[in-house]
Every structure is written in C-alpha cells, then in structure tokens.
Amino acid sequence: MSDTNAVVDALSWTCPAPLRDRPRVVMGHGGGGAMSAELVEQILLPALAGPEPAPLTDSAVVELGGARLAFSTDSFVVRPLFFPGGSIGDLAVNGTVNDLAMSGARAAFLSCGLILEEGVGIDTVTQVAEAIGAAARAADVRVVTGDTKVVEAGHGDGVYINTAGVGLVPAGADLRPDRVVPGDVVLLSGPIGLHGVAILSERENLAFESDVRSDCAALGGLVEAMLSVTTTNLHVLRDPTRGGLAASLNEIATAAGCGVVVQERAVPVPPSVAGACAMLGLDPMYVANEGKLVAFVAREHADEVLAAMRAHPLGAEAAIIGEAVADHPGMVVARTGLGGTRVVDMPLGEQLPRIC
C-alpha cells in the first residue's frame, strides 16, 4: 500500500460527529482542537468581525503609533491550582509571554485579571499572586494593570486568571504559517507531554514510576536566540499547548497549505511520559506542553537555528523532527518506527480538560 492510499484511508476515519449541530457548549470546545476551531470560526469570528476581516489569532501583530506590537491574551482555569513544576500563576505569565514569543516578540507588559470565588482563602490568593510575580520577574516582564472580580461561592472555582500582554516585534521578523513552504525543516525544542501528564498525575493522584514535572517556562529568550540566527528564514513558531504537538502541526499544515511529515522516532518523549501515556491510553503527540515550541525553518538555516536552540537551557534537547512537503496539503503524517505511516489528525477536543 502506498503512502497516498494510507493517507486516503486514514482520512475516512476522522470523526464524523456533527459538531456544528451541538446546541450547548461542551468541554471539547475549550480543548484547542477541531471543536475550538469551529467555535472560533463559525461563531466568534463572524460576530466579532470589524470592517476589515481579520483572523482572531493567539497573538496579533498590530501597528500603533509607529511601533509594531504583538498583543495576546489567555485565560487560565487549570485544576489543581498548584502542580509539580508550576502553578496557575506560572502558566498565566508564561502562557501569554509564549504567545507573544510565537510572534517573535519579547513580552514587555502584562495585564492581570483575577476572578476569585467567594470563600477562597486569602492565603491561596497570596500564593497565586506570588507565583505570578515570580514568573513575571523571571520572564523579565512587568505586570502594569489589573482587575479583580469576586463571584459568589459555587459560581467560580477558586481562582481564574486572565493575562494579556504586549511586546515589540523585532524588525524583519514575520512569523506566519502561510510563510511555510515545502522543504522547510521542522524543529522541536525538547521532550513533549510533560505538562499534561504532570497535571493528570496530580489531579488523579496517580503515582507513576518517576515524578513528572510540568515543563512550564517562558520562551522569550529561546526565541530571541533563534531570531539572532535568522529573522527572515524563521517562518513560523507555535507553542504546542492544548491539543499538543498534533494540534500545532495540523494548524500550520492547514494554514500553509502544505503537508507535514514527522519522523516519529525523532520526537523526544521522556520515558515517564511514554509510560504514563501507555498506561492511560493517551498519545503523547496530543498531550499539552507549556514550555516547548515547534519551528518551521528554511532548510539553509535549520542546522544553525538548531545549534542556537541547543545552546539555550530551554532548547538543550531540541531536535529536527520532520519537514514540510508538497504532498497531502493540510495533512500531518508520522513515519512510525517500524517504517509505516499514520495520519496525525487534528484532535477533536482535548484528552485532558483544564490543563491550563
């Protein structure tokens, strides 16, 4: 069976559920997969559209007062609030810093909106605020404006956080999936699945062989190191959070109109993650990360960008994991260790809800 046939067969397996007819919001609408995309594309974008149609992206690049700014927002509803390797406060800072970094921007200023549930301990609020402060100082970003609302007991969930951020996009950086062309090399900054498995093990009180800690980290410095090699030949960056590496690669493939081929064995999966995923029936490609990025780079600069990544603490285990191809546009396929091929679908929802 040729690869093409395998791909066509695989296509017919994708979920036929009539998502568009659901009358109510379900957890999957917040999972960063196909259902999230449908909610955005069918409901939110048409309603929010301004005079000029514009995508509603994770991070927008806008011009204001002569400055080229990246502007981004994220809300955080993770349970539990504190987990191995981080907390909702770390996520709230790093999530928005990373969204800006994916536009090439170094975050400069953050806003912080808290929705507190009546009855939550002041000590919990203090710990969360201290985590936000520590993460902001570590990422060299300033929290300059905020807002606090309180909802009645039973209507919230302790603490929800929203952050938004602005940063300056460096001259020459133009990171967009539609800049990807066949031949681009796919780089991954390190091992996948740590955040999702850490959350799951804490939430379900599962004891895996070894402790798995979230990889939650701010990627601004790593991106700066990559851009110092090449601004124009760095085509697109994504942080594979909700929906994991699979969602990020599918989004890029769709927007670029390219195919993507991933060498499965080249994708670093820590043994602890592989073990937990095997036990629970999860695919590491779909598990969330909070301190990783995937990059599509023109072939001529791939090795140099890889070297710059490996020289940075957050990219020490960076690897080339695949390439963009002209075949099967919009589709991601993985070459398995056994020499076979499988389609890496866009996830529908999220395997684990509330991971950020």
Added chain:
Amino acid sequence: MSDTNAVVDALSWTCPAPLRDRPRVVMGHGGGGAMSAELVEQILLPALAGPEPAPLTDSAVVELGGARLAFSTDSFVVRPLFFPGGSIGDLAVNGTVNDLAMSGARAAFLSCGLILEEGVGIDTVTQVAEAIGAAARAADVRVVTGDTKVVEAGHGDGVYINTAGVGLVPAGADLRPDRVVPGDVVLLSGPIGLHGVAILSERENLAFESDVRSDCAALGGLVEAMLSVTTTNLHVLRDPTRGGLAASLNEIATAAGCGVVVQERAVPVPPSVAGACAMLGLDPMYVANEGKLVAFVAREHADEVLAAMRAHPLGAEAAIIGEAVADHPGMVVARTGLGGTRVVDMPLGEQLPRIC
C-alpha cells in the same frame, strides 16, 4: 458646629471592621471600594512588584517602541447577562474602552478572553459575541486576539469575559490624580446610578415606576472632545463604575492629597434612580455607572470643557458638581440641599455585587 468639626466627627464613624484579618475572600473584595483597595495594596501589589515599584492601575501608561500606550484590562461577571440598556458583551467592550479613555487614549485594539461554562447554550454564546462585535464597531475598536476556555458545569456561571485593550495616549495628555490641585473644578458628564439600578431591577424583578436602562456607553469620543479644549489643564478623569461616584472621588482625593467638596444638588440623579434608591435604602452616590465620567479641570478651562462635553451626545447633561479644596485632604464632603455637610466615605465593598 463648624465644617471642620463635622468632618472630624464623621471620620470616627468610618467602619472599624478588621478587614485585614479576614482569612477568606468575600464579595466585598470585588466591589471597587476599600476592601478591593486593601486586597490590591496588601496582597497583589507586593506580590506582583517588579524591580521598579509601580502602581497597579485601572489603566497603565507605558512606553514601547517609541509609542506612548495606554494598556488596561477588566473581567466581566455581571448577572444577568442581558439587562435593560445593554449586556455583558457591551460592558466588556465599553469597560475597557473607558478605562483607556480615562488615560486620555482612544482604544485601538482589544483582546477578548471567554470562560464558558459547559452546558451554556451556543445561542447564548452567539448573542454575547454579537453584542461584543456590535459594541466594538460602535466604539471603533478592533478585537484582534482571543482565547476560549471551558469549565465543567457547576464551576462557572454561563459566560465570563475578560477584555484587555491598548490605545495611543495623545501628546500632552497626562491624566493622573496627583495633578489635581485645590481650585480645580469637578465636572460630571451626566446623571448617575442608571447602570446599578437597571441591573438590580432586572435581577430582582422589581418594577419601578419607569423603566431604568443602563447608561453603558463608550466614552472615547467624549474624552477626545474634552482634550480638544485642553490637554494640560485636564488633570484627571475617572469613570465611576463599581463603588459609584463616591469611590471615584475618594480615590482621587486620597491620591491627590486634596479635599473634595461636592454640591449635592448639582449632582444629576434621575427621578427613577432617586425613587428606586429611596425604596431600597441605597445612596445614588454609591451606585455604579457604565457610561459616565468625572473630570478635575483647572478653573480657567472649566467652562470651556463643560461646553465641549454638553456638545457631545454622551455629555449633554454634564454639570459642574464641586471643586478640589485645600481643607480636609483625602476626604470628600457633600454640601446637602439643606445647607449641611456630610462626609462621602469610601464605600467598603459594593452595595450590589456583580454589576459588571
């Protein structure tokens, strides 16, 4: 009894409750009054402080790439989602647009973070999104980046919205309460109490004599008209939302180190609001507004700014309501219609929770 004695007596009446020892968040922490201020000053600011101490304001003015930007955020948890005169979507746009306007900035770009509760109707989400879109178009601001999270049924409350916004601060504008000096004239853009009473009547299904509609509106254009008269002599602007006019005037008096005297009869209170407040035992000075502003202006430009306000649809009923004085610094007093004097305290929490 002299005014000074009245003031001293009144001071001893302020609430002696030991707020700082509360171990848990209560509704009042979200009310925009003294308890909110304590939460910010005692918990959030110390935790979030960067290398340089900075206030955590409703709207920050920052420098980025040579541009002077206003940056602000607000979360919205109002119940019900739709009410006479507006909806949570209108509030989400206008609230952030108005925070930016209070820095003198015209809002350019908004972010929009939704926290949806599992089970909420897609039609409700659509209506909310359409309200956001319509309000954004009306305020001439573009929603350019967003995020959606879903929380399990029973953990949220249908729809929470966070918006953040950026806008350009015009040259010469420098709106800060510490620029207020004795002699400044206090201007109010129109009648107070409409938003809070509209929410209350809808929530509690109260039928007042006449329908009260929220005054929810975007104030960017009105502020632009005021700045066209004078940039330097417009000292400070505030939108009296949570905590009402009383909270805004107290915040300014405290930060300016001035006293403020308000002529009670000069403050426009619609008969419907006065009636509802009398029936419910509320003071209109403490009821939230969502489309009003209070301005402190140097005396030489007060009449001209007032005229510019009255020429704008959202300032047609603008009035001079008082002045900044050197006496009783940090304190707001009202001259009553009968010639007496009463202290207008900083509210503790909010008379009505979840009004925005």
